[in-house]
Amino acid sequence: xxxxxxxxxxxxFGASWPLNVLKSYRARTAKGKxxxxxxxxxxGYVAGITSKLVNEAxxxxxxxxxxxxxxxxxxxxxxxxxxxxxxxxxRLDRRREQAAE
Numbered sequence: 001x002x003x004x005x006x007x008x009x010x011x012x013f014g015a016s017w018p019l020n021v022l023k024s025y026r027a028r029t030a031k032g033k034x035x036x037x038x039x040x041x042x043x044g045y046v047a048g049i050t051s052k053l054v055n056e057a058x059x060x061x062x063x064x065x066x067x068x069x070x071x072x073x074x075x076x077x078x079x080x081x082x083x084x085x086x087x088x089x090x091r092l093d094r095r096r097e098q099a100a101e
Contacts, residue, residue: 003068010048010071017078024085028092038083045076 024033049072052058058065 014075030089048072
């Protein structure tokens with residue numbers, strides 16, 4: 001039951017990340033984004049992934065419980081994509097500022 005609730009939490013968090021990445025892509029600006037926040041979220045997902053990998057009971061049952069780790073990794077990838085969008089958009093912001101001078 002604990003794993004199911006954990007998956008519900010991870011899926012709930014993860015459902016927003018693809019939309020956030022798309023919004024970042026379309027916005028073409030880093031204004032309003034916090035790199036520190038994104039890095040903190042990434043750190044949390046690394047901790048969650050690591051906790052699964054060092055949990056002997058989980059690793060023994062990974063054949064049946066692979067989906068928990070899968071969603072952690074998927075969310076990590078989505079947040080990483082948002083970090084990439086942050087740097088892309090920051091570069092676009094700088095170009096616009098230089099063009100305006």
